[in-house]
Amino acid sequence: MPARIGVVGFGTIGKRVAEAITRQPDMELVGIVKTKPDYTAELAVKLGYKLYAANQDSLRKFEEAGLPVKGVLEDLLENVDLVVDATPGGVGAKNKTIYEQKGVPAIFQGGEKADVAEVSFNSLCNYEEAIGRRYVRVVSCNTTGLLRILCTLNKAYGLKRVYATIVRRAADPKEIKRGPVNAIKPDPATMPSHHGEDVKTVLRDLDIVTAAVVVPTTLMHVHVVYAKLARQVSNDEVIELLANTPRIVLVEANKGVTSTADIVELARDLGRKRYDIPELIVWRESIVVKGDEMYWMQAVHQESIVVPENIDAIRAMLKLTTNAMDSIALTDKTLGVKRGTLI
Amino acid sequence: MPARIGVVGFGTIGKRVAEAITRQPDMELVGIVKTKPDYTAELAVKLGYKLYAANQDSLRKFEEAGLPVKGVLEDLLENVDLVVDATPGGVGAKNKTIYEQKGVPAIFQGGEKADVAEVSFNSLCNYEEAIGRRYVRVVSCNTTGLLRILCTLNKAYGLKRVYATIVRRAADPKEIKRGPVNAIKPDPATMPSHHGEDVKTVLRDLDIVTAAVVVPTTLMHVHVVYAKLARQVSNDEVIELLANTPRIVLVEANKGVTSTADIVELARDLGRKRYDIPELIVWRESIVVKGDEMYWMQAVHQESIVVPENIDAIRAMLKLTTNAMDSIALTDKTLGVKRGTLI
Numbered sequence: 093m094p095a096r097i098g099v100v101g102f103g104t105i106g107k108r109v110a111e112a113i114t115r116q117p118d119m120e121l122v123g124i125v126k127t128k129p130d131y132t133a134e135l136a137v138k139l140g141y142k143l144y145a146a147n148q149d150s151l152r153k154f155e156e157a158g159l160p161v162k163g164v165l166e167d168l169l170e171n172v173d174l175v176v177d178a179t180p181g182g183v184g185a186k187n188k189t190i191y192e193q194k195g196v197p198a199i200f201q202g203g204e205k206a207d208v209a210e211v212s213f214n215s216l217c218n219y220e221e222a223i224g225r226r227y228v229r230v231v232s233c234n235t236t237g238l239l240r241i242l243c244t245l246n247k248a249y250g251l252k253r254v255y256a257t258i259v260r261r262a263a264d265p266k267e268i269k270r271g272p273v274n275a276i277k278p279d280p281a282t283m284p285s286h287h288g289e290d291v292k293t294v295l296r297d298l299d300i301v302t303a304a305v306v307v308p309t310t311l312m313h314v315h316v317v318y319a320k321l322a323r324q325v326s327n328d329e330v331i332e333l334l335a336n337t338p339r340i341v342l343v344e345a346n347k348g349v350t351s352t353a354d355i356v357e358l359a360r361d362l363g364r365k366r367y368d369i370p371e372l373i374v375w376r377e378s379i380v381v382k383g384d385e386m387y388w389m390q391a392v393h394q395e396s397i398v399v400p401e402n403i404d405a406i407r408a409m410l411k412l413t414t415n416a417m418d419s420i421a422l423t424d425k426t427l428g429v430k431r432g433t434l435i
Numbered sequence: 436m437p438a439r440i441g442v443v444g445f446g447t448i449g450k451r452v453a454e455a456i457t458r459q460p461d462m463e464l465v466g467i468v469k470t471k472p473d474y475t476a477e478l479a480v481k482l483g484y485k486l487y488a489a490n491q492d493s494l495r496k497f498e499e500a501g502l503p504v505k506g507v508l509e510d511l512l513e514n515v516d517l518v519v520d521a522t523p524g525g526v527g528a529k530n531k532t533i534y535e536q537k538g539v540p541a542i543f544q545g546g547e548k549a550d551v552a553e554v555s556f557n558s559l560c561n562y563e564e565a566i567g568r569r570y571v572r573v574v575s576c577n578t579t580g581l582l583r584i585l586c587t588l589n590k591a592y593g594l595k596r597v598y599a600t601i602v603r604r605a606a607d608p609k610e611i612k613r614g615p616v617n618a619i620k621p622d623p624a625t626m627p628s629h630h631g632e633d634v635k636t637v638l639r640d641l642d643i644v645t646a647a648v649v650v651p652t653t654l655m656h657v658h659v660v661y662a663k664l665a666r667q668v669s670n671d672e673v674i675e676l677l678a679n680t681p682r683i684v685l686v687e688a689n690k691g692v693t694s695t696a697d698i699v700e701l702a703r704d705l706g707r708k709r710y711d712i713p714e715l716i717v718w719r720e721s722i723v724v725k726g727d728e729m730y731w732m733q734a735v736h737q738e739s740i741v742v743p744e745n746i747d748a749i750r751a752m753l754k755l756t757t758n759a760m761d762s763i764a765l766t767d768k769t770l771g772v773k774r775g776t777l778i
């Protein structure tokens with residue numbers, strides 16, 4: 093019998109994770125929890141998802157809007173083996189007490205503090221640590237992007253020191269109240285940024301410093317990373333390693349993939365729903381290996397990169413498989429997540 | 436008698452350098468050279484600048500437009516002790532043969548290759564090297580910003596290694612044909628970027644790696660810099676050093692200077708013409724010193740940061756003063772360039 097999963101929150105992450113769950117042979121989407129009867133609620137109904145309201149107040153609003161609703165969050169919790177909480181940062185921690193009362197294991201997102209869960213998670217780093225756990229946190233998009241490649245390099249060569257500059261998108265495509273519209277904003281102006289600390293919730297002993305600025309774009313984040321490896325490697329070795337790592341894709345500026353806009357255009361041309369790019373994108377030309385030093389540039393699609401990790405976290409927690417690579421392979425096959433190249 | 440200076444090119448840099456020359460007690464602006472009789476030519480006439488056409492073809496256009504014109508480039512060269520070439524990248528190198536024929540010393544801008552000149556120049560780094568030279572190149576805005584602080588740190592403590600990420604503005608405020616409008620573009624996608632090499636045309640032995648991305652903004656560039664110093668220093672020592680260095684200004688995000696937009700707003704509130712900010716702006720909170728490591732974030736106003744350096748280069752080449760600090764003090768006093776703080 094497939095594992096029965098609920099999704100709490102139906103925003104950028106929630107709607108994608110819900111859909112990803114419906115594509116898994118070993119999972120069943122029991123229902124989703126929403127606060128407001130807006131157009132995404134209508135869409136969820138049309139897609140056949142069972143709607144639950146966040147609370148009694150919310151339930152009334154759904155009934156007034158004439159949208160079919162199965163009950164409230166607590167009702168959903170009676171019928172699931174696990175919930176994925178994809179509510180805005182801070183709400184997940186509040187919801188946790190409800191999950192605890194109902195004895196339901198939960199996955200939280202990177203917007204929550206690390207201590208909301210027993211384990212902060214990335215599939216390529218520490219799948220094993222999440223096996224059988226009740227509370228797991230899938231780290232944020234930027235941290236997920238960093239961890240995919242840093243864990244890969246760390247396992248292969250060892251990492252001594254990492255400096256990463258994170259050039260963040262200002263807003264998601266649908267947002268209209270965020271900026272900057274015409275500025276570059278250190279975020280925060282203090283250094284280091286929290287991203288390095290967040291990486292260390294998974295890759296604990298890494299010596300990493302990060303800084304972040306926000307810029308006026310909606311498509312993707314870009315990272316510039318400088319790393320010192322524990323041993324000398326060649327450029328070819330690194331390229332081969334990355335080309336054979338799940339969820340990492342190399343693109344080439346000299347083939348025309350010159351910016352995040354080109355990456356998105358390619359995803360659109362590939363017919364990808366919502367132009368989602370759950371892969372970490374690394375510019376092949378940017379990779380420089382000089383003795384034990386390496387630097388590169390990479391792009392992270394903030395809306396979708398954490399989706400595969402949420403699916404794997406479910407599998408680890410519910411022991412659907414105890415082998416990381418088996419879970420990653422199944423997730424990537426069902427979701428069409430590539431390795432090596434996008435095309 | 437003041438030194439007689441001509442300015443060739445009246446774009447973003449040229450118009451600012453021309454104006455700065457008129458404010459120097461030891462210099463006289465003989466005239467400016469333009470190609471087209473556009474609105475900036477009209478403005479130059481209104482400001483009382485003597486107009487010269489780039490060539491005979493250009494001269495006809497000025498006459499047809501009814502704008503008073505004194506002659507062509509070669510005529511200007513008869514009457515000057517030095518020209519500042521502020522033409523678009525690559526044009527300066529072509530013009531150089533004309534300057535050589537006429538025996539006129541010339542300053543070139545950072546858009547030219549380093550070999551156009553005998554010396555690449557930054558006032559705080561190598562004023563002495565430009566004394567009496569015939570061809571000097573004032574490095575680009577990003578390189579000028581980096582050099583001001585790197586030479587300062589290098590003189591005080593020594594620099595072992597620098598990693599800098601340059602987040603570039605996409606276009607100047609008046610430009611309408613450049614982008615990106617909604618993307619982050621590695622520029623170039625190969626690493627390192629040329630900026631590190633350009634820094635080394637002045638600070639020759641520095642071990643520096645740079646990378647650059649372009650983002651959709653017009654106001655300023657932002658740099659994130661990680662440096663290894665030759666000795667241990669304290670945070671207070673560094674703050675005091677920077678606060679007492681000409682042309683470097685500290686701003687505080689916790690006083691509301693949170694982005695490049697706030698820096699520009701402050702320059703506007705200060706009544707600065709065109710909101711120019713020739714100072715290098717460093718976010719005070721961003722400065723972290725840990726043993727022999729230091730990192731920080733800084734902002735560079737691409738349109739105006741090289742103006743004071745052009746004035747100093749004139750003074751060095753014509754031996755108006757052989758003391759760097761004397762020239763810097765006079766330039767900064769006449770142009771209102773601050774140290775320490777903007778207010």
